[in-house]
Amino acid sequence: xxxxxxxxxxxxxxxxxxxxxxxxxxxxxxxxxxxxxxxxxxxxxxxxxxxxxxxxxxxxxxxxxxxxxxxxxxxxxxxxxxxxxxxxxxxxxxxxxxxxxxxxxxxxxxxxxxxxxxxxxxxxxxxxxxxxxxxxxxxxxxxxxxxxxxxxxxxxxxxxxxxxxxxxxxxxxxxxxxxxxxxxxxxxxxxxxxxxxxxxxxxxxxxxxxxxxxxxxxxxxxxxxxxxxxxxxxxxxxxxxxxxxxxxxxxxxxxxxxxxxxxxxxxxxxxxxxxxxxxxxxxxxxxxxxxxxxxxxxxxxxxxxxxxxxxxxxxxxxxx
Numbered sequence: 001x002x003x004x005x006x007x008x009x010x011x012x013x014x015x016x017x018x019x020x021x022x023x024x025x026x027x028x029x030x031x032x033x034x035x036x037x038x039x040x041x042x043x044x045x046x047x048x049x050x051x052x053x054x055x056x057x058x059x060x061x062x063x064x065x066x067x068x069x070x071x072x073x074x075x076x077x078x079x080x081x082x083x084x085x086x087x088x089x090x091x092x093x094x095x096x097x098x099x100x101x102x103x104x105x106x107x108x109x110x111x112x113x114x115x116x117x118x119x120x121x122x123x124x125x126x127x128x129x130x131x132x133x134x135x136x137x138x139x140x141x142x143x144x145x146x147x148x149x150x151x152x153x154x155x156x157x158x159x160x161x162x163x164x165x166x167x168x169x170x171x172x173x174x175x176x177x178x179x180x181x182x183x184x185x186x187x188x189x190x191x192x193x194x195x196x197x198x199x200x201x202x203x204x205x206x207x208x209x210x211x212x213x214x215x216x217x218x219x220x221x222x223x224x225x226x227x228x229x230x231x232x233x234x235x236x237x238x239x240x241x242x243x244x245x246x247x248x249x250x251x252x253x254x255x256x257x258x259x260x261x262x263x264x265x266x267x268x269x270x271x272x273x274x275x276x277x278x279x280x281x282x283x284x285x286x287x288x289x290x291x292x293x294x295x296x297x298x299x300x301x302x303x304x305x306x307x308x309x310x311x312x313x314x315x316x317x318x319x320x
Contacts, residue, residue, distance in 0.1 A: 029151075030076060031147040033156050034081070035136055035156070040113070043067065084128070095263055098213050124292055137163070161200075162212075163270075199229045201265055207220065214264055217253055219250075293309060294306065
């Protein structure tokens with residue numbers, strides 16, 4: 001797949017070795033990690049009937065470029081990368097064959113635009129990562145942890161609630177569905193779930209995740225899950241002190257669901273220690289000249305973006 005796909009030369013390298021190699025920490029660095037497919041899908045369905053001069057669809061491309069430009073302007077990253085899904089993780093599918101199985105196939109017109117977007121990112125030296133068999137969530141989690149360990153500020157741009165488990169004093173979320181445009185911190189996670197970011201995996205395991213086709217414990221909704229985790233702190237403590245659960249029906253449900261809940265934890269917990277991924281220093285934001293961008297904008301017929309590249313001469317022509 002087109003894009004900046006990292007080699008497998010360092011597959012055996014552990015997270016500890018990577019962190020040691022990248023120390024000492026560089027303060028004042030901001031890493032922006034964009035969930036590529038999430039933003040492409042969002043743009044595809046938000047903008048309709050936009051085509052290039054040759055008649056090819058460009059709605060996802062246009063919306064994606066505008067969204068990423070806005071993220072750069074508002075978040076001022078020193079480093080950034082767009083991360084794409086490379087397929088479902090084999091271990092998750094083995095554990096639960098129905099994992100994400102309900103999702104419809106990607107529309108052909110969107111797949112075509114994603115390929116062009118990856119070409120655009122690669123040509124303009126914007127890091128674009130897509131690895132076969134690696135879910136974007138896991139690569140983003142690994143990069144976020146590594147950057148946070150270096151003392152960097154990390155912003156994950158995605159509407160995927162799984163990322164709330166990563167939120168910390170250094171990692172926050174830019175959720176495009178939040179019209180307030182406020183970065184999500186631990187306060188936002190608590191206000192929406194009632195639990196701490198460190199409890200999100202257990203909370204989602206109890207409730208289930210319909211988006212990923214992961215069923216929770218029967219009859220346990222968000223409110224009950226929140227109450228249980230507030231009382232016991234974690235899933236493991238809950239089962240250690242199960243006799244303290246007052247409802248006999250709830251105790252029975254939990255006991256009968258114990259194996260499934262343990263499976264859910266493994267499905268939902270993001271892998272933040274994946275090998276390779278490249279050096280964070282290669283993700284530095286680079287300013288680009290207009291010529292490289294103009295080629296793509298002209299091909300796609302993006303007149304407004306062309307005007308932004310060189311507004312003065314165009315303005316003079318309009319006045320004449």
